[in-house]
Amino acid sequence: MISLSRNIGYKISGVVGFKGLEKDFGSKQKEAWELVKRSIDQGIPCYGWEMAIPEYYVVYGYDDDGYYFTGPGNVGVLVEEGYKPWRELGASDIGVVEMYSGTPGQAVDDARTVKDALEFALDHAAGKWVHPNYGAGLAGYDLWIDTLENGTATDHGMAFNTAVWNECRFFAPRFLKEARERLNGETGPLFEEAIGHYQTVQQNLQQVREMFPFPAGSELSDKERCQKAVECLKDARKAEESGLKSLEEIVAAL
Numbered sequence: 001m002i003s004l005s006r007n008i009g010y011k012i013s014g015v016v017g018f019k020g021l022e023k024d025f026g027s028k029q030k031e032a033w034e035l036v037k038r039s040i041d042q043g044i045p046c047y048g049w050e051m052a053i054p055e056y057y058v059v060y061g062y063d064d065d066g067y068y069f070t071g072p073g074n075v076g077v078l079v080e081e082g083y084k085p086w087r088e089l090g091a092s093d094i095g096v097v098e099m100y101s102g103t104p105g106q107a108v109d110d111a112r113t114v115k116d117a118l119e120f121a122l123d124h125a126a127g128k129w130v131h132p133n134y135g136a137g138l139a140g141y142d143l144w145i146d147t148l149e150n151g152t153a154t155d156h157g158m159a160f161n162t163a164v165w166n167e168c169r170f171f172a173p174r175f176l177k178e179a180r181e182r183l184n185g186e187t188g189p190l191f192e193e194a195i196g197h198y199q200t201v202q203q204n205l206q207q208v209r210e211m212f213p214f215p216a217g218s219e220l221s222d223k224e225r226c227q228k229a230v231e232c233l234k235d236a237r238k239a240e241e242s243g244l245k246s247l248e249e250i251v252a253a254l
Contacts, residue, residue: 002100007116009107012100019095026087032099033086036062039101049098051084059099062086110182115254117175118247125244137244141237148226148233155212155220158229162205163214169202169236172243183254190250197243204236 002012015035017028036046036059048067051057057071057079066085073079090097107113124130125137135143144161147153173195180191208229212218220226 004113004116004120005102006105007108007113009105010102011105012102014100015097017090017097019090019097025090025095025097028097029087029089032089032097033062035099035101036067036086044101044103046099046101048089048100049096050090050092050094052079052082054094056098057082110179111254114179114183115251118251118254122244122247122251138237138241141233141240145230145233145237148220148230151220153220153226155218156215158220159212159214159216159218162209162212166202166205166209169198169205172198173202187250187253190246190253194243194246194250197239197246200239201236201243204232204239207232208236 002014005012013035015028015032017025017032019025022028032048036048039046040059040062046059047056048059048069049056051059051067051069051071052073055072057069059067059069061068066083067089069082069084070078070080071082089099127136127139130136134140148158176191176195176198180188180195183191211225211229218225
């Protein structure tokens with residue numbers, strides 16, 4: 001996904017490290033620290049992962065010991081003046097260092113931008129870049145539904161995944177509408193079809209989100225609630241399957 005940023009006029013570079021996999025995790029923390037200092041000194045914006053909660057944050061400054069950042073706190077709360085010692089980045093149970101900077105570049109035309117973005121979405125749905133024991137695309141729905149039906153879902157996991165994927169699908173029709181307007185060509189009917197499918201997906205995921213709100217969640221012991229969620233997820237999966245076919249047709253037309 002980072003490579004797609006070049007299409008709209010900026011280039012992302014960064015540092016990624018995993019506490020459980022790196023032989024010298026401290027060197028990754030130091031590398032991220034040096035990236036931020038170098039970038040901020042040049043007036044280049046930065047962002048990083050889990051400066052507070054597991055989300056992405058804008059890093060706008062630093063001192064001798066750490067980062068100054070702003071971004072999401074608890075639901076509905078903005079962290080305006082956050083601070084994170086650089087040696088603590090990635091030290092949580094999640095154990096991931098992610099820090100990036102963005103520099104200006106040359107944007108490409110709208111057709112190329114849209115085509116590359118949809119190809120990325122299709123690759124992701126097909127399982128590319130997906131970690132073991134995880135699922136994406138239709139396989140992701142199958143795994144999600146299965147955990148509800150066999151009782152292996154967790155309250156936090158259910159609420160978190162619902163919030164994240166509902167947000168993603170909330171923006172899917174909006175992206176497709178803007179793409180249709182920008183291209184303004186023979187692909188219009190294909191975009192209309194895709195928009196309809198992803199609106200259906202989002203409407204169903206919104207219902208699941210209301211049943212299992214993040215972060216409080218709802219008790220998975222409520223079998224009637226879980227069954228309703230399964231029905232919504234199955235309807236979302238059906239619409240997603242049709243939506244992916246529409247995206248394939250758009251890519252082929254472009």
